[in-house]
Structures are given as structure tokens and as C-alpha cells.
Amino acid sequence: MDSRTTEFEQMLDTIFSRLDKTDVRLLMRVWSARTGKQESPGSGVPADLIKDMKNEYIPTGDLRMLEKDMTAAGISFPSVVRDLSDVPEDLKYTKTTEAAVGPTGGELEIPGFVKLVVPPGVLQQDTMITISTVDVAAILRDSESFNWTSGYPWSLGEDVCPRELLEQVLFSPAVDVNLHGAELNGDLEVQTWRPSGSEGMECLLLKHHDGEGWTDITASTVCRMYPDKISISLRSFSPVAYVWAPVEAVISVGKMIVNALSSRTLDCRFAAYIKPMANDVHFHVVCRDQSVETDDYLPGFTKCGSNLAMFDLFHGDVLEVAVSVRGGQSESKPLELRSNPCHNKYGQNIQMLLDRPNGDCVKGEVDVKKKPSFRTVCQFIFQEEDDITPSKGGKTKGHSKKRSQASPPLPKKKRKELKMHQRDEEAGPSAVRADTTGAVDMEESFEKVIEATSHKWDDLARKLGFSENQIDGIHNSKIDQDHRCREMLRRWRDREGRGATLQVLKQALINIGKRWTAEGL
CATH class of the missing domain: 1.10.533 (Death Domain, Fas)
Incomplete structure (x- = not known):
């Protein structure tokens, strides 16, 4: 051996x-x-x-x-x-692939798992399509085990289904298709394998709808069965689970799994909280389901920014939470979502210790992405209020400006909004401040952009005029996000020549929500 x-x-x-x-x-x-x-x-x-x-x-x-x-x-x-x-990295997460498909049609495939067939004439123009597998077992499992039945009875009650029946259920790979807003003139075909031992069983098709939970679409879906695979036709897309159950129990199993999946689906909002110290801050990013109707958090912490997730998330999803401090550090941490803490008052959090850049208030951006596709989940700006920052002597600093005694103090939230509005006004109508420094070292600027923005390099590329096919080519030619971002910036400079100015780059950064990165160039 x-x-x-x-x-x-x-x-x-x-x-x-x-x-x-x-x-x-x-x-x-x-x-x-x-x-x-x-x-x-x-x-x-x-x-x-x-x-x-x-x-x-x-x-x-x-x-x-x-x-x-x-x-x-x-x-x-x-x-x-x-x-x-x-273990290879590509086996540690759900699988994803993407490619541009045009009016002539084409195919996308995650080898050994799922294939998407796009017939000719269904797409009106070249369209970037992403297909991903969905880990249904991870959504339903308990944290102490790895199989889907370990989460039983979820929040549904003990008598929802006999345990011995659960162990007869089988699964084909669940799949999600993202058309990035494209409209279809007809159906697409999704093919995946059927599991060994599913002979004589019925297949349930369970589809997720953002904001609505999961539903059984079996009766309304064109489905073709083969000895080794199953093919369905769809025109609208969101995650679809394929569940195989004994014929005599298919109704009860379908109802149970629909309810179980819905109970593990999260409509999230993310918020940042700061606890100020003399030279740094304790910084928490908290994820809560929107059913939690409070912003209250741990003693000593103040909310400093928030936003809603752009789409529903699931128990077991792995997120990358990146925090960029203006003029300071950048840090990222993984977060594996758990439904129970997300429904709790204090939510599920990741914790960081952030330095104060030059002793100033901490402000920056939070960028949450879903692994492994790095699809953007949520983005928002945070800003520490200057009247809650302890001085080096341990005392709290107040505002340096005096208010008129006739005017009541503004709430902190209003002060924050006013500051951000004033900063935007100072930037001028183009939202880019004039560059008065003369010649700029573009290579140095590129390095700053790569450090702060490589996780959004494709969004930046679109703002700089790259087509989806060009973006796809860069994606396939480089091994990671930093190299892709550097290659994209190099191609942009070579293509535009004198037109590749710092002003154009700054505006593109602002257009993808990276204002502070732009202003730092």
C-alpha cells in the first residue's frame, strides 16, 4: 500500500x-x-x-x-x-459554478451533481447564470450531529412523523439557480441524479420563496423520471429540494419537511454594536431574525449601524463577515448561522477588537457574504458617536462645539444622520472630491483598492465597463479574489490609457458602496 x-x-x-x-x-x-x-x-x-x-x-x-x-x-x-x-477546500462547502449563456442556449454543470440546460431562444441576451447546491441536511440537522433527522422534531411537536419513517427518506442534490434578474421566454431544464434505493418511491419537489417560506410544487411542476436521474422544467428559480419518500407516507413526509425547512429559514437583519474603550473598541456584528422586535443588546454597547439581508438565509449557512475601518484595520471572520440564537433577543454574533485610527472615532463598513459563492448578503456603514468615546484618562469626551441653550440636544441617531449628510454634501454633486494632489501613484492606489475591495472586484469591474464575459474570463484565469481584482485593474488601465484616472476609479468605488475606500485614495 x-x-x-x-x-x-x-x-x-x-x-x-x-x-x-x-x-x-x-x-x-x-x-x-x-x-x-x-x-x-x-x-x-x-x-x-x-x-x-x-x-x-x-x-x-x-x-x-x-x-x-x-x-x-x-x-x-x-x-x-x-x-x-x-480535505480539498471545494468539498468543505456547497458547490457553485457560473457562466455566461446567450440567446443560442447552453449548459452549466456542477459535475456529478446538477446540470442546467438552457434551450435556444429562452434568453434575450448574454446572461451570467449561477447554479449552486443547497445543503438540506445542514439546514435541518442538530449542531451535535450531521444527519438531517438529528434536528427532529425541530419546532413542530413530537408527533409530526414517526422516527422510523424519517430514516426511509432519501435525497437528491438540492439546487439553487440565480439568473441575476434576467427574464426568460421559456422553461429551463434542471437535471440531477436520483439516489440508489429510491426505486418505488415518490419524489417531492419543495421550493423556497423569499419571505414566504417553503412550498410543495410537485403537482405543478413538469417532472421526468429516469433510472439514474430526475429532470424538471422551471421558469422561476429559488432553492429547490428533492425529497424521496415511501408512497404511502409521501403526504405526511412532505408536510413535515416543508414545515421543518420553513422553521430553519431566516429573514435576517444585521446590526453593529460598539463598546468604547480608551484605545480601542469592542465591536460586535449581530444577526437576528426579523421576528425579534428589539435592538437592545449587552450592557455598555451602542448600536452604530444596521441593514437587512438581501435574501433569506438558512440555518447552517456559512457567512464571511468583513469589517473595514476607515483609516485603520480590516478583519473578517466566518459565521455559521444557527436558527435558535438568531431568534433570541441578543442574536448570534461575531466579536472583534478594533483599534482606533489615530485615536479617532471608529467608522467603516460591514460587508457580509455567503460562502462559497461570496454572494453579497448585507452591507452597511457604521460610525461611533464621538460623545461616547472614552478619553485616555478614562473619562467620556463631549462635543467640542457648544449648542445654543434654546435648542434641545438632538438624538444620537439624528446627529449621526446629520453628520453623514454633511459629509456627502461636502463631497459635491458628483460625490467625488476634487483631486488636488497632482500626479497620483496608481499602483499604490490599486493596492489599497485590492486590500479593501477584492471581495467585490466583479461589482467594481462592471462599474469600470467590463462585460460579463470579460469578468467571467478574469474569474477563471486567476486563483483568488486578490489576483482577480489586480488583473481587472491592470486590464482597465491598459484599456483606458490616459482615461484610467483616479477620479474615475473613485466614482466607481462609490457606486458600489465603497465611499470611504474612495476617499482614502
Whole structure:
């Protein structure tokens, strides 16, 4: 046995050691149906069958077959392997791909999982389309386990469905299609595989609608069944889950999973809170479901900015929360959403310690994106009020300007709005201040833009006149966001020549919500 095989076997051992008895039992059922090996009766799984199962995965030297079996069994494979250093990064999250498709039609595919077929004439113009898988097991699971049944009974009550029935349910990969606002002249076809062991079962199609929850669209959807795949036709898109259930239980299972998914769907708002210290601040970004009707937070913290999520989120979604302080540091942290804390008064938070740039009040931007596609979830500006900032001696600083005694003090929120309005007014009607510094080192400016904005390089590219095909080409030619941003800026400068001015770059940054980055150039 060579070293690579030994390392792969050790990785499998680590993965299997994380599975509980229910995980193994669900996985064994799918594996037995696919391989024809005898499934163990009863609740236990003999050690020799587990060994046989591992040995069947080892010759491939690839985790993708195990990933597919876990998906079919309703086990969140990304959650199992996310913190394992030897596992490839693309297996640690849901899968996504995008490409431009035009009026002549075309196909997009996540190999081994889902294919989108765009017939000729359905699109009116070249359109960027993104397809992603959705980890249904991660939405429904409990934090202590990896399979979808571990979250039972969710918030639905103990008698919603017998547990023994849940373990008969199978899954095809759930999929989300994003047309980025394009209108269709006809249906698109979505193809995915059907799980081993689903023979004689019925497939439920459950679709999510932002702000409305999940619904069963099986009866209203054109669906074609094949021995190894399922194909559906749709004209409007949002996440669709494929659930296989025994014929006699399909109605009760469908109703239960619709309600369970809806209970784990979050209509979020994000808020930033600051607790001032002498030389730095405690900074928390808090996520709450909008059903929580309060902005109250921990003692000593003051709200300094907020905004709503642009679309619904799910329990188990992995977000990247990036905080950029004007004139100071930039920091980002991951946040794996949990429905229970998001419905709590204090929400689910990430915590940072931010330095004060030059001892001034802290202000900047919060940018929340969903991994792995880095689709923008929420953006907002935060600003610390200057009358709550402790001085170095520990006392609170007041405003340096005196107010007329006849005028009552303005509420903090109004003062904040007034300051931001005044700053915008000072910037002039073009929203870009005149550059009076003469020649500007564009390379130095590019580095600042890359540091602060590489996560939004594609939005910036659109404002600088790049087409979707050009953006797609840059995306595919470079390995990460920083390199893509640098390549895009280089191409813009080469293309525009003397027209690639700092003023144009600043305006483009402001147009994508990066005013402070622009003003810092």
C-alpha cells in the first residue's frame, strides 16, 4: 500500500470516527443499495460491514463517492469535513459554478451533481447564470450531529412523523439557480441524479420563496423520471429540494419537511454594536431574525449601524463577515448561522477588537457574504458617536462645539444622520472630491483598492465597463479574489490609457458602496 493510499485511508477513518450510529445506519442503507451488499437488519451496524464500506471507497482515492452517498442519506458532508486540513477546500462547502449563456442556449454543470440546460431562444441576451447546491441536511440537522433527522422534531411537536419513517427518506442534490434578474421566454431544464434505493418511491419537489417560506410544487411542476436521474422544467428559480419518500407516507413526509425547512429559514437583519474603550473598541456584528422586535443588546454597547439581508438565509449557512475601518484595520471572520440564537433577543454574533485610527472615532463598513459563492448578503456603514468615546484618562469626551441653550440636544441617531449628510454634501454633486494632489501613484492606489475591495472586484469591474464575459474570463484565469481584482485593474488601465484616472476609479468605488475606500485614495 503506497503512502497516498495510506493517507486516504487515515482520512476515511477520521471521517467515520465523527459519525454517530444514526449517521452510519443512514449511510449504510444508501451504500448497500448502490453496491448490492447486504444491509444489516436491526439498529446496529456490524464492524465488518463498516470495513467493507470503507474498503469500497479506498480504491477511488477520492471522497466524491462518499460525498454523494452522504448527500443521498441526508448527511451534511461539508459539515463533517470542514475543519479537516487534508480535505480539498471545494468539498468543505456547497458547490457553485457560473457562466455566461446567450440567446443560442447552453449548459452549466456542477459535475456529478446538477446540470442546467438552457434551450435556444429562452434568453434575450448574454446572461451570467449561477447554479449552486443547497445543503438540506445542514439546514435541518442538530449542531451535535450531521444527519438531517438529528434536528427532529425541530419546532413542530413530537408527533409530526414517526422516527422510523424519517430514516426511509432519501435525497437528491438540492439546487439553487440565480439568473441575476434576467427574464426568460421559456422553461429551463434542471437535471440531477436520483439516489440508489429510491426505486418505488415518490419524489417531492419543495421550493423556497423569499419571505414566504417553503412550498410543495410537485403537482405543478413538469417532472421526468429516469433510472439514474430526475429532470424538471422551471421558469422561476429559488432553492429547490428533492425529497424521496415511501408512497404511502409521501403526504405526511412532505408536510413535515416543508414545515421543518420553513422553521430553519431566516429573514435576517444585521446590526453593529460598539463598546468604547480608551484605545480601542469592542465591536460586535449581530444577526437576528426579523421576528425579534428589539435592538437592545449587552450592557455598555451602542448600536452604530444596521441593514437587512438581501435574501433569506438558512440555518447552517456559512457567512464571511468583513469589517473595514476607515483609516485603520480590516478583519473578517466566518459565521455559521444557527436558527435558535438568531431568534433570541441578543442574536448570534461575531466579536472583534478594533483599534482606533489615530485615536479617532471608529467608522467603516460591514460587508457580509455567503460562502462559497461570496454572494453579497448585507452591507452597511457604521460610525461611533464621538460623545461616547472614552478619553485616555478614562473619562467620556463631549462635543467640542457648544449648542445654543434654546435648542434641545438632538438624538444620537439624528446627529449621526446629520453628520453623514454633511459629509456627502461636502463631497459635491458628483460625490467625488476634487483631486488636488497632482500626479497620483496608481499602483499604490490599486493596492489599497485590492486590500479593501477584492471581495467585490466583479461589482467594481462592471462599474469600470467590463462585460460579463470579460469578468467571467478574469474569474477563471486567476486563483483568488486578490489576483482577480489586480488583473481587472491592470486590464482597465491598459484599456483606458490616459482615461484610467483616479477620479474615475473613485466614482466607481462609490457606486458600489465603497465611499470611504474612495476617499482614502
